[in-house]
Amino acid sequence: MKQHCGYAAIIGRPNVGKSTLLNHLIGQKLSITSRKPQTTRHRLLGIKTQDNTQFIYVDTPGLHQRQGHAMNRYLNRAAISSLVGVDVVVWVVEASKWTQEDDHVLSILRDHSSNIPVILAINKVDQLADRELLLPFIAQLQDKYSFSDIFPISALRGINLSELEQKIATYLPESEWHFPEDQLTDRSERFLVAEIVREKLIRRLGEELPYRLTVQVEHFADEEGLAHISALIWVERDSQKAIVIGKQGQLLKQVGTEAREAIVELLGRKVFLQLWVKVRAGWSDDERALRQLGYTDQER
Structure with missing residues (x-):
């Protein structure tokens, strides 16, 4: 059976659930999480080897508009650099909640990922008071960008994550694995x-x-x-x-x-x-x- 291996960058504004998504995809607590924005400060690889596929997920700091502070500039550099050389981008947004920082992420995607498939993951659907709001929200986002796929998910509850991962796998090229089968991350x-x-x-x-x-x-x-x-x-x-x-x-x-x-x-x-x-x-x-x-x- 041919092996597939590649990089999937998980991006989005602060506090949309990127690290929670990574942890649930790889089935282990790797990235730290909290309710406070900008908990993630470093680019981190989460590696999952399953059957004939090695997924290399890139967890990133939240992209934001504030640039006046050295830490903020570092966080944005770390996130934007994660778009280089990846095979697919998973853009995480919050269900029925669009902000100016989401617009900022959208502008970065247009500048840095024009040739990379982008999957839109609409997170926290379990928290929607009215599920009927989801369809017009999806239609609104489809007008903003040509997404390869759109998945309503709950990273915390595990809703639709297996379907999301199956789709991610279709974008990973045929390749030898980049890491040993039992390696979980690139970090010490x-x-x-x-x-x-x-x-x-x-x-x-x-x-x-x-x-x-x-x-x-x-x-x-x-x-x-x-x-x-x-x-x-x-x-x-x-x-x-x-x-x-x-x-x-x-x-x-x-x-x-x-x-x-x-x-x-x-x-x-x-x-x-x-x-x-x-x-x-x-x-x-x-x-x-x-x-x-x-x-x-x-x-x-």
Whole structure:
């Protein structure tokens, strides 16, 4: 049986469910998720090998219009660069909710993917109060772009995902597999651990602070079946450090407990996790600091 292998980029504005879709397609929690926009900051490959096909899904940060901040510019570069060399694009929008940022994504698609088939995935259909609104919404979008296919889906509930994946497979070329059959991602365990810690922080903190913190794994070593991990949580001000630590250290302790449990599940071994909070003023609007903290444009 001939093998097929190729890249499918999952794109869209922030908070439409791209990472949730990736996780459900590959059948495992890989990308971190939260209700807050811009949770995804890095381009990440999710690899699924099934029968004679290897799907290489490219999860991307949400495309947005804000360019004045170094982090925002990095996020857009990471997302746009993911359109280069892919075999199919899956554009995720939210059912019956069209915004100016969706228009922005549309303009990027017109500029960067003119020769690439684009599948429109209309997500969160399970949340529609009136399903009759879906058909006119689809008709409205069909006037905006020549989509190869349109799928109403629920990434969270798994609605129509197998049908979506079957269609994605038809666009993947005949090719040898690019990765070993059992490989799940191109990212290291250190990267995934840092993302887990950041996810637990995001879910416990208020609206603004998550965008002013990042996590860097400083030490990662295995000793007799026990992973010793030390991670730094970088914030921009002393007041933010106090919030992350919490009263009598309680918030940081809770984050550490939740993160350790998730890391144990990821690594399949016992974990000793230490978290430290440090201040680096203005890191998120400093191109050099971003590079030092791991925000670099990766090439596939």
